[in-house]
Amino acid sequence: MLKRLFTLLPAVCLLISLGGCAGAPPVHTADMPLESQTAPPAPVPTPTPTPAPDPEPPAPTVATLAVCGDVMSHMPVTNDAWDAERGVYDYTPIMAEAEPYVSAADYAVANLETTLAGGPGYSGYPRFHSPDALAYDLKSLGFDLLLTANNHCMDTGFQGLSRTLDVLDEAGLAHVGTSRTLEEAQSDITVADVGGISVAFLGYTYGTNGIPLSGDAPFCVNLFNTDYMTSLSTPDTDRLLRDMAAARALETDLIAVMIHWGVEYRVEQNEYQERLADLLIENGADLVLGGHPHVLQPMEQRTVTGADGRGHTGFVCYSLGNFISSQNYALTDTTVVLTLELTRDNVTGEAAVTDWTYVPLLMLDRGGGSGRFGLIDAHAALSGAQPPEPGLEARLTRAIEDCHRILGPEHDPRAEGSRQEPSDEPAA
Template identity: 45%
Template sequence: MSKRNRIILIAVISTLLVAAAAVALALASRKADPTPTPEPTAAPTASPEPTLTLEPEETVSASIAVGGDVVMHTGLNTEAKTETTYDYTPIFGIVTDEIASADYSVCTLVTTFDTGADYSSFPLFKSPHALADSLAGVGFDLVNTATSHAMDSYKTGLDNTLDVLDSAGLDYVGTYRTSEERDAANGITMVDINGISVAFMAYTCDTNGIPVTGFEHAVNCCTTDYLSGQSRIDYDLLAADMAAARESGADIIFVFMSWGGEFETAPSEMQNDLADYLFEQGADVIIGGHTRVPQPMEMREVTDIAGDTKTGYICYSLGNLISCQNDIYTNISAIVNIELTKGADSGKAWVSQVTYEPIYMVDLYDYGIDDYGWHYRLANLHAAIDAYDSGEPWAFMTGEIYVDMVSALEDLHGFFGAELDRQNVEEG
């Protein structure tokens, strides 16, 4: 190789070496770079606070259907007479459904069951024993026997009345055979309804002029002047009994009262005073009777002797459930449905809802109808009126009966308030 070519070759190699060194230096520089370009990161987010969810308390509930006074006039006995006995169940008509559908049903018995068959009505009510079976048959579970007519068959008849009720499987409250029987629970009949304990109590202001001297235990009289005046309230008796009810562990205290003037459509001052006192002493429910006509009902906020505030319910009078009376308002009443609720954890019970079903005692004699096959029937007012309005009236319905029923419903709304009428409650 010539010198010139060797020089060119050396120059080329030198150039290549320089270039390779430059590349190596660049690569080394890149590897040594300590600050790579950071990747973008998401902004930090706060962790949500945990939500505390409270489970609703488990509850149990019970319903009590309440009917008014069973006033046993002779016409009802005639209506119920069969070839061999008496059957009063047809008289209750479709209202039986309202009675039987509740968990527990109660009414007031305004008659007695004497030992003989000498039946009578006003002024001394003595009825066939079959009435007790009929009351049980339509769905009643308990009857209040503390009424102004509790002594109409005197002490022997009072005792026999309780025997007959026992035979029919009916509970009762308000009258007693012996002082031991009354003192055993201070006159309280305790009933468990679906796990809710209810203390039933009952009082009357008079005994139809018949004294209970020597056996004062027989009838729960809440006045000391029960033979005349009926104006002096026996607060000692009521205080002792209500204290026993509070201490009994009862969840609900339910009190029947036979009070007020007959045919009076508004409560008297005495009724108001007694109601206030009973609520203060722990009553949750007060059901009145004796007036033969309806008196107002209401839900009210009450504070009892322990300082607890709760919802109480009172109907000053439900009027007659069944009777043959045709004085104004004596043939209208209601089946009241009282809903009770109890918390499984708290153990507290309360009146959670009250509604009523308006009813009407149909007396076909009043309309000159004497050939229909029956004369007395309880009718559900809404059902009867709706059937007539729909063009399919019940067979006994006349235009006159329809007009009277519409008027009766308006009257009941006036007494009891339309807002508690079950149909209005369900329709919202």
């Protein structure tokens, strides 16, 4: 019996074992619900970058250059500048009404048509020799640079020419056109910062009134004529081209040539002036600022086609007449403060004269006594609370009319119908 039981026991255990296996069905993971699976993390979307705005182009640089005419101290003017109470020469009352317009500019230039050879013994026409005070008073008025090359620069010889430059240096005035040494002459280009715009200034004269240059200093005056002692009609092209190349090499924004030329007392430029202007513009001049005729002459933009086939444009002012003098006749008593607007495009780097305005002035001779001479702001005098006397009113009106006839009314901000808004403020 036991033997049979032991015989059956393995079989029963096998059945139980098989039954247990049959009761635990196999696991099929593919058949499990999705929520019971471990899902990979969802990808985080990459944000689209916001494009940076285009930078604003740099604003242009705009500056102003004031230009005035011939500074001449005839003996009546020199005598009027004498202040007996203080025992000094003082030109500031004579020029005072021009001061707001000169000082308002970023830079101011004029032609000094006299010498400062040291006093006493001052003289006027035909050999000019003036007090040093003239230089200091021009500086205090607002001037920065003077042309010293003109037909009177040798009136007191090479010694007077040299001392004139010494005085200008002491007064803080830059200068172009004459030199004390060969070294100065070889680098006689003044680079000025005009309200953030760099300008290279050069200066020349047609001649020296028949006074030969010093044998020891033939370099002392920048002459643009080879025949400066005779016919005054042959330009020194080699010199001008060499000097213009030197100016271009400085890589300034603009090049300005101050030049003493033309025919005295003519209110129109001649062909020789135009040809010289074109030569200078073709070779890099952006401004040609002329003097010597002692009367106003026109101003214009001239475009010249150069050897490279490109057009070159420059502003030309043929003459601004006398700034101060005792030439108190119609036309010679009329002048202006010319204000040029200079603009540099800070994207392209190009610079040019983009506009110009002027203020008509009359050099009044009141006759006799102290305070005889004085520049008068013509518009201000005519529109003031106290009307001028009839004789002066007629002269002021005539001065304005002459300015409009020669220079054009559209550039006079206070002219009736001007493209500028009338204003009593100095032109900026």
